[in-house]
Amino acid sequence: MVGRLDAQPPAGEDVAVPTRRARLTLAAASLLLVGVTGCSTSPAAGPSSAPSTAATSAASASSPLATVDLVVPADLTGAPLDEPRTVQAPKGWTVSVFARVDAARLLAWTPDGRLLVSRPKAGEVDVISPAASDPQASPVAETLLSGLDQPHGLAFHDGRLYVAQSDRVDAYTYADGRASDPQPVVTGLPDAKSPDLRGAYAHALKSVAVGEDGAVYVSVGSTGNISAEDRDADPQRATILRVPPGGGKAEVFARGVRNGTGLAVAPDGEVWTAVNNRDNIEYPYDRDFDGDGRSDQGDLLPAYVGDHPLEPFAHLTQGRDLGWPYCNPDPDVEPGVPGTALDYSDRPFVRDVETNADGSKLDCSTLAPVEQGMGAHSAPLGLSFTSGAGLPAPYGAGALVGVHGSWNRTPPRAPEVSFFSYANGRMGDQQTILTGFQSADGDRWGRPVAAVQGPDGDVYVSDDAAGAIYRMTPPA
Numbered sequence: 001m002v003g004r005l006d007a008q009p010p011a012g013e014d015v016a017v018p019t020r021r022a023r024l025t026l027a028a029a030s031l032l033l034v035g036v037t038g039c040s041t042s043p044a045a046g047p048s049s050a051p052s053t054a055a056t057s058a059a060s061a062s063s064p065l066a067t068v069d070l071v072v073p074a075d076l077t078g079a080p081l082d083e084p085r086t087v088q089a090p091k092g093w094t095v096s097v098f099a100r101v102d103a104a105r106l107l108a109w110t111p112d113g114r115l116l117v118s119r120p121k122a123g124e125v126d127v128i129s130p131a132a133s134d135p136q137a138s139p140v141a142e143t144l145l146s147g148l149d150q151p152h153g154l155a156f157h158d159g160r161l162y163v164a165q166s167d168r169v170d171a172y173t174y175a176d177g178r179a180s181d182p183q184p185v186v187t188g189l190p191d192a193k194s195p196d197l198r199g200a201y202a203h204a205l206k207s208v209a210v211g212e213d214g215a216v217y218v219s220v221g222s223t224g225n226i227s228a229e230d231r232d233a234d235p236q237r238a239t240i241l242r243v244p245p246g247g248g249k250a251e252v253f254a255r256g257v258r259n260g261t262g263l264a265v266a267p268d269g270e271v272w273t274a275v276n277n278r279d280n281i282e283y284p285y286d287r288d289f290d291g292d293g294r295s296d297q298g299d300l301l302p303a304y305v306g307d308h309p310l311e312p313f314a315h316l317t318q319g320r321d322l323g324w325p326y327c328n329p330d331p332d333v334e335p336g337v338p339g340t341a342l343d344y345s346d347r348p349f350v351r352d353v354e355t356n357a358d359g360s361k362l363d364c365s366t367l368a369p370v371e372q373g374m375g376a377h378s379a380p381l382g383l384s385f386t387s388g389a390g391l392p393a394p395y396g397a398g399a400l401v402g403v404h405g406s407w408n409r410t411p412p413r414a415p416e417v418s419f420f421s422y423a424n425g426r427m428g429d430q431q432t433i434l435t436g437f438q439s440a441d442g443d444r445w446g447r448p449v450a451a452v453q454g455p456d457g458d459v460y461v462s463d464d465a466a467g468a469i470y471r472m473t474p475p476a
Contacts, residue, residue: 382450
């Protein structure tokens, strides 16, 4: 699930990539999945015109992108990079293949300048180091840890490496490209092996982040799309857990977080999550949406599901509730109106008509608006913050999000790497800084997962579909 729907421009043509706060005009009779929800009483019946059709796009407020050739070293060719590929990146930047790592997921830089890559399917964490014999040769990927259970999240703090497996988080001593002496931080996390789940667990992969004070934050995804029982489970699912500095019992830090795979601590110490939100939302209003003259409340309308609910990018504080599965953040400027403009900043929640029809499960009006968001079904995965001054102008300091792209939307949201400026505790609008992995017909050759800024200032991007790590280098 990802956030861009535009057809790719001709080779060499500059394209201005929109921010998501810019209000989008929806025109889509051919969208296959679209949705929104309501938190207050249903409004009076609105216009009954059929939804218009078109891909979502927005007026750009970001730096223009240019189509560039993906540079592939001769020793790193192999499908799908065995034929020429182009991507869109900021003007003047180059994009090259840094390493090939099968099913590469989340990334973390070590204190000694190596790049770690998690590989849940293989049960491994790999370490990518410069080739010792030839500085000009491609870096070497070696196994750092093996035999793990779906290792995913990676984080460093005070020289310790934190690795999140499907059912636990451990802290390792790290030095000179080696990890040893694992110490449990939290165990017994729910996964498919949990007796009460009997193998039915859709979001087993965990992410981990560590605050400057040593507090450890762990994402625990929901069992399924709308498994409300997660909110009462022990340990509670669809949460971000917190282990206090120095260790102790993991407690719920934030709840109603369907699948907060994107999890990071900002330079100012604040915790942020980028969330994969629910699918197949029912139309919540007692009005005609599709133009057939009858109320569509409770109906599953493709032209609604495709844009609802938005994917939250939220600031987490102790006790925050992101509403799932009873309340949904709504991008509609005019709630429930076909063709309304969409806005992804400071968005309110609306009641989920399928799970919370009368509002008795949760009063959505009490929930704080979501600070930022992405288009429905974008599937944000890896989240990181830039270091120091951040990226070169016009970007600066901010957050990087790997957007995986939709699996269930027509037209599909395209994979990309997004940048959000961040200053004084405020998250700016979404800007695309890398895209071009999807053709106009929806076929893909790559899917970014995570992006991190390296010690050299370049941006490194993992792609689990192409089995690659890309290096984005700004102009000198």
